[in-house]
Amino acid sequence: MNARKTAAVLAGKATGALSRVTRRGGGTTLPGDVARAIDPRILTRLTGDLTQGSVVITGTNGKTTTSRLITHLLEGTGKKVVSNRAGANLIFGVTAAALDRAGADGKLRADWGVFEIDEASLPRATREIRPKATLVLNLFRDQLDRYGELESIARKIEKALSTQSTDDARVILNADDPRVAEIGLNLPNKPTWFGIDDEAVAARQLPHAADARTCPRCGSSLIFDAVYVGHDGVYRCPNNDFERPIPDITASNITLDGFDSIAMTIKDTRIALPLGGLYNVYNVLAAYATACALNLDPTYIAERMKTFKAAFGRQERIDMRGRHLILVLSKNPAGFNETLRTAVDLANGTSFVIGLNDRKADGTDVSWIWDVDFEQLARKARLVIPAGNRAPDLAVRLKYAGIPAEKPQTDPAKTIDALIDHTKEGDTVHLLCTYTAMLDLRAELATRGWAKPYWET
């Protein structure tokens, strides 16, 4: 029994209980701060209690959905899984999640840890958690003011993955992402590669906001034979010094049905899920590849996937006075382009609320909205309401995209009022929002009784 560990756990848990009582946003990270102040090694000690080990998931987009998928797969085997929630993906949030499941004796009572980790925190996380498997989904440009360039993050992740202390640690990487591929090609041990193989869902050209169009080795423009999501696709350098690694696990024969469902073939088995958009094919494929790396049976994985439900806000449906609201988190150019494409082309969306906030979790520099192809809305949108505390900036961007938008709404209550005014029963409305803009609108919907507060979902 380690007295310092027990003291750190009890102090952290007391803080968590207190912040939940005072309802300070679900109390997601403060207990982690408190426990780490008492015992800086608390996360290593707690994850050391896990009977099976940990899985760490990083990448710009898709972390939450993929973590939920992996958790769902592991839980289906009868194991207890601890995971961090609600965007608490810095080291303090992970510590808080582990504390929450620790008993009065200071011991973490779970078999698996499934933790989503912010890209910049990955080196610290792998050092402290010593995961059995680490998954890197993609590296897109995100929140410019918080991070340096993609390359510097890629180098940090590469260093973290090549210096892991456990010899049998597995690494699962997206072969279709040039920046992720470069990391994997430099590792001492071969990772598990996953990628999409389906020409039918590919675009021929990169979106104008794509941010990894050059070869990481010689700087030449990469040639893309297929573009799937953002800069993820099938690529090669004209100088033959770099190309997409051949995936070990692929998804093919993909069918997309708006935000309702996707289906694909992985290892000769058809897998269908109630998730929407090509970007979710990557999340499913990544979860599948990770589960295989953890020795789960492929037939079991395919069956279990069917019973998955989407995480809050990533793709949530709420009924509000007969209107069908579809809430989709959209937090950077690559993510926005994909959710817009899915809403417009696959779900035939015509009514939209676009929410933009500039708080720390959203990125305080909102200039990235100029890299989003809002022009996609021009063809079909009938109603577009700019919302969030930076709604006026968004209105300017939409004007330049030729979209006749409604008056910008910075107040969540007025946004919902405007939405009710401009729509009628039976209408479907897509709410595409940055992280805290989503929380604000969701909180307003919860206040009016249409959605549950997020810490109760």
Ligand SMILES: [Zn+2]
């Ligand atoms: Zn090159």
